[in-house]
Amino acid sequence: MERQSDGTYIKKGPWTGEEDEVLMNYVKKYGPKGWSSIRSMGLLPRTGKSCRLRWVNKLRPNLKSGCKFSAEEERVVIELQAQYGNKWAKIASHLSGRTDNDVKNFWSARRKRLERILQTPTSKSNKNKGKDPVLHEMPIMEVTPSNCNVPLEQGSSSSHEDQSRKPPSISFSGNSEDFRMVPLPDLINPDLLNLETCLPILDIPQPLQMIPPVEPSMNYPVTLLPQLQLDLAPEPIDINFMDMLKHQQQIVESEESKPKSLTLTRSPPSTVTKGKAQVGDKEDRRILATPDSFFDEFPTDMFDCLEPLPNSSEW
DNA sequence: AAGACCCGCAACCGCAACTTG
């Protein structure tokens, strides 16, 4: 309780069931408005702000409170965050049953996880060995916005302009000395965290997963990151981000157990592609890894079986 | 068993935008 200058008290902290009930009754009677009058009417010793927040975040009907974000919701948040920035209310409006607070908390938790994973050196990772022994040191895949197919609103991020001038860059290798470590500030850049949206191959709709693994000798020029080749294996893919990271880590570890000469860089041109993909220099090979170029390499009719994504009103 | 640490979540705070008199 906090005493106000007018002698009244304002309660803060967790809400009780009784308070919730009073608030529900108020909304039933007067609608979700006039929040300040709840206190002035003497119904609750809470500020109007507090009442509104409680209603919006916990008492509103059709909320998915306590329910973890699904892979699809995660994907939507990531795409919309890239598009709108930290406009949590706007993003939440695309997700039924989610509040801006939910989205905000989800995003910050996700960012913290990534920062930890991408930043933590092997020696420190022992702390987590009980929780997740698979995650020791992650190779960094740096993906710039220019190779993401996420539509960007004008002015949504000032950093995009600079980054778009750089060539698309994906640095990935099984040899630790080949890892390109990205400074933390870059990692925090949300655009660089959008691995799912930057690598839509990992978000393969179900029918596509039925496609058999691609052989390097096939006629279709295919440009795959090494882990993506493995990802095309018949087993189902969980696009949950943490699972994806674990999956990549397992691949890295299995590759590391092979002779040193076998690195995780993509296969030599002669074994990978033909046509425009048949290039040798580092930079061109990076460009080949963009999502667009990846799909461009498939026969145009192979996506006929895919259902279009539902629009946001259907979510 | 106890303390340290980590993590998710609920709630608060400050500010900006909007509304009303």
Add this chain to the structure above:
DNA sequence: ACAAGTTGCGGTTGCGGGTCT
């Protein structure tokens, strides 16, 4: 036009539960 009140939003913090040492 302006001030006061209200609402909405994004950032931050503190608490409680779970896990590890």
